[in-house]
Amino acid sequence: MSLEPSADLSRLLVIEDPADQRVEPYLDIRERDLKGRGGRFVIEGEVVLRTALSLGRFAIESILIAENRVEPLADLLASVPAAVPVHIAARAVLDRIAGFPMHRGILAIGRRGAPVSAAGFLASMPADALVVVLSAIANHDNIGGIFRNAAAFGADGVLVDAASCDPLYRKAIRVSAGAALVTPFVQEGDIAALCDLLLAEGFEVLATSPSGREPLGDVAPRGRQAVLFGAEGPGLPRAILDRLRTVRIAMKGGFDSLNVATTSGIVLHHLAR
Amino acid sequence: MSLEPSADLSRLLVIEDPADQRVEPYLDIRERDLKGRGGRFVIEGEVVLRTALSLGRFAIESILIAENRVEPLADLLASVPAAVPVHIAARAVLDRIAGFPMHRGILAIGRRGAPVSAAGFLASMPADALVVVLSAIANHDNIGGIFRNAAAFGADGVLVDAASCDPLYRKAIRVSAGAALVTPFVQEGDIAALCDLLLAEGFEVLATSPSGREPLGDVAPRGRQAVLFGAEGPGLPRAILDRLRTVRIAMKGGFDSLNVATTSGIVLHHLAR
Numbered sequence: 001m002s003l004e005p006s007a008d009l010s011r012l013l014v015i016e017d018p019a020d021q022r023v024e025p026y027l028d029i030r031e032r033d034l035k036g037r038g039g040r041f042v043i044e045g046e047v048v049l050r051t052a053l054s055l056g057r058f059a060i061e062s063i064l065i066a067e068n069r070v071e072p073l074a075d076l077l078a079s080v081p082a083a084v085p086v087h088i089a090a091r092a093v094l095d096r097i098a099g100f101p102m103h104r105g106i107l108a109i110g111r112r113g114a115p116v117s118a119a120g121f122l123a124s125m126p127a128d129a130l131v132v133v134l135s136a137i138a139n140h141d142n143i144g145g146i147f148r149n150a151a152a153f154g155a156d157g158v159l160v161d162a163a164s165c166d167p168l169y170r171k172a173i174r175v176s177a178g179a180a181l182v183t184p185f186v187q188e189g190d191i192a193a194l195c196d197l198l199l200a201e202g203f204e205v206l207a208t209s210p211s212g213r214e215p216l217g218d219v220a221p222r223g224r225q226a227v228l229f230g231a232e233g234p235g236l237p238r239a240i241l242d243r244l245r246t247v248r249i250a251m252k253g254g255f256d257s258l259n260v261a262t263t264s265g266i267v268l269h270h271l272a273r
Numbered sequence: 274m275s276l277e278p279s280a281d282l283s284r285l286l287v288i289e290d291p292a293d294q295r296v297e298p299y300l301d302i303r304e305r306d307l308k309g310r311g312g313r314f315v316i317e318g319e320v321v322l323r324t325a326l327s328l329g330r331f332a333i334e335s336i337l338i339a340e341n342r343v344e345p346l347a348d349l350l351a352s353v354p355a356a357v358p359v360h361i362a363a364r365a366v367l368d369r370i371a372g373f374p375m376h377r378g379i380l381a382i383g384r385r386g387a388p389v390s391a392a393g394f395l396a397s398m399p400a401d402a403l404v405v406v407l408s409a410i411a412n413h414d415n416i417g418g419i420f421r422n423a424a425a426f427g428a429d430g431v432l433v434d435a436a437s438c439d440p441l442y443r444k445a446i447r448v449s450a451g452a453a454l455v456t457p458f459v460q461e462g463d464i465a466a467l468c469d470l471l472l473a474e475g476f477e478v479l480a481t482s483p484s485g486r487e488p489l490g491d492v493a494p495r496g497r498q499a500v501l502f503g504a505e506g507p508g509l510p511r512a513i514l515d516r517l518r519t520v521r522i523a524m525k526g527g528f529d530s531l532n533v534a535t536t537s538g539i540v541l542h543h544l545a546r
Contacts, residue, residue, distance in 0.1 A: 141414075152525060250545070262418065265538055
């Protein structure tokens with residue numbers, strides 16, 4: 001592939017020193033993952049960066065790519081707004097910046113938007129809306145998988161309680177195939193308070209559980225609807241299950257329950273508008 | 274928990290030297306994962322070992338556990354056949370044997386049964402049977418997830434082509450929550466040859482694809498039925514899709530396809546007997 005005329009090579013900023021302040025946000029990526037990055041998050045890989053650029057929902061602060069990826073990614077680079085600095089580095093320098101072998105060779109720093117309250121988020125939903133609600137989903141693979149399903153089946157939004165992990169954690173975004181940047185979400189408070197808000201906004205609230213009283217087939221999509229998923233193992237808190245309509249997926253007796261991301265796929269496929 | 278009388282402490286074989294020949298099959302677990310173990314496989318973790326013991330489909334050659342797990346696992350140990358050696362080791366010795374920190378503290382070596390041909394496997398199926406067929410599923414998380422769904426929805430068997438990874442690879446078993454030991458499977462040959470066998474045995478063969486001609490809702494469970502899943506990205510080969518009934522899962526336009534394990538969950542939920 002030849003470079004498009006619009007992929008201006010002169011805009012590429014060559015980084016030779018891993019301690020260069022321009023790439024400070026990319027230093028020691030894994031260690032920073034654990035500490036959090038305040039208003040920023042890391043985008044990793046071509047698929048996710050293309051999604052972020054095409055949606056434009058999050059501002060991209062800067063991009064850092066391996067020099068051998070400049071040519072294959074010429075069309076992507078041509079779509080990067082002129083105000084966004086694009087840094088390039090030799091593979092060895094990139095690995096030293098990131099602190100581990102950066103096979104994908106493409107990183108970017110995104111900025112979270114201004115916080116939105118769960119109440120405002122729900123009030124803005126249309127009369128026919130499907131909202132996914134997550135309680136204590138602490139596994140990045142699972143939260144990424146659930147976001148991927150939410151996007152695939154066109155959920156209008158995701159409410160995430162404070163006990164769940166951050167959907168914009170690097171690995172969660174990657175597993176979501178970028179869907180964590182697609183479906184709008186709010187992370188706030190505890191699951192009981194989120195249920196109160198949903199009910200006040202006129203949502204029918206469904207709780208999924210292996211011990212749910214109704215099979216999924218008995219539930220129909222309708223109006224404003226929210227569906228809750230809890231952590232594998234403990235599931236949703238008893239007090240939550242007691243106050244809501246509970247739904248189960250029929251399984252063959254004798255085997256362990258489904259993975260929560262797969263459960264969300266089956267339920268959202270059924271409830272999709 | 275106190276030890277049951279049947280959890281005979283005197284049977285525990287104490288390992289103090291990581292080079293002890295009795296634990297040779299446990300040496301350098303990750304490196305051996307890559308090379309394969311011939312007729313053996315590694316069982317890791319309490320859930321999977323309990324599944325293996327309760328099903329009895331695979332012979333267990335030996336068990337190795339951390340000494341601090343003897344008491345919490347007394348009931349499990351009491352269910353281990355007397356002929357199976359149970360080794361215990363201090364955590365540091367166990368980690369040196371395995372070659373990495375063995376947090377779960379419980380391992381076992383299983384033996385694969387005598388090989389069964391795909392033809393014989395299919396011939397033995399009942400007149401009403403659901404078989405899962407995997408083409409080039411090379412990701413251990415995905416193959417584990419698909420087996421978990423196959424068990425949850427009571428599939429009668431899984432056919433795995435030679436281009437897929439081994440369902441008894443340590444990580445695949447773990448992700449399957451032990452289901453790779455539950456649902457019978459055969460790994461053999463290429464996907465075209467497997468389709469020939471299925472058709473010859475009177476199976477309706479469905480191929481899943483984002484470009485499938487029929488929505489899943491139009492397909493009903495019936496008689497002998499097989500459903501094919503291909504690798505994410507490339508999907509099933511064109512030549513396979515051209516000769517079979519193809520099925521798609523309706524998704525919202527504009528987003529990437531579903532994860533293949535989630536796809537299998539949705540399809541098997543729909544086709545379950």
